[in-house]
Amino acid sequence: MKILLTNDDGYDHPGINSLFEELSKHHEVFMMAPDTNRSGFSSALTFLTPITEQKIKENVYKIDGTPVDCVRLALEEFCPFVPDLVVSGINPGPNIGHLMLYSGTVGAAIQGRDLKYPSIAISVSSFEISDYSFASKVVLNILENITDLNLSEKSILNVNVPDHNLFKQPKMKVTKTFVDEEASSDDEIEDDVSSLESGNITISPIKISTFDKVNLKAVDTWLGKF
Incomplete structure (x- = not known):
């Protein structure tokens, strides 16, 4: 599989480098990431200033731009292949519930x-994690089975992994994105916040819609x- 890899924490962050190392054992990976931490940049795009890039090593680049810039620039110019998949992460700290709206990690995947x-x-x-090897293997496991998934062309998978020091054998659970307590109790599908707190690997299909059909008549x- 051919993979474009990015993040919002910077090219030198251990999360993305652990994932690059693990995925490169089995797949062809091109990595383009911000030159510094760009957490909380959501879907921000640079358009008033030029973006400069620097090659770190073969198939690894950094740019002075946002996570979304990384995806666009890689796909438009630098990635030497057409990727089968875009992977964003690994991010320290959860991107669940409303938090995902501010996330550069999620923003890059949506782009x-x-x-x-x-x-x-x-x-x-965990925000304090130092070893990303378990989370990297979770991603590898997902990729080995992702061709069997028939996902909407407008949706991404938002994956959150619990602290491996606290939960040694977490199960993968499909979850919805937590909106509020009342909405969360109406469905048999558990929300990502409570499921992650229970020690599960949460996998939520999400999409960003700009049209509110419910309130059109109003x-x-x-x-x-x-």
Whole structure:
């Protein structure tokens, strides 16, 4: 499999480098990541200043841009192959519930999907983690089976891995993204927040929609009163 790898914590972060090392054993990987920490940049795009790139080693680049810039620039110019998949991470700290809206990790994956590439965002629950080997193997396991997944062309997988020091044998669980406590109790599918806290690897299919069909009639009625 051919993989484009990025993150929001920077090219020298141990999370992305652990993942690059693990995936490169089995797949062809090209990595382009920010030159410094760009956490919380969501889907920000640089367009007022030029972006410069620097080759670190074969198939590894850094740029002075955002995670979304990394995906776009890699796909448009630098990646030597057409990737089968865009992978963003590994991020220290969870990207669950509303937190994912601010996440550069998730933002990069969404950009990959917007450009028609299947994409995965991967995070770990602990901010203090130093060993990313377990989370890297989780990603590898997912990739080995992802061709069997028939996912909507507008959706990405948002994966969160619990602290391996606390949960030695976590199970993979499909989850919905937590919105509020009331909404969470209405469904048989567990939300990502509570499932991750219980020690599960949460896998949530998510998409960003800009159109609110539910309130279309309400706005139309409101405009009719002008």
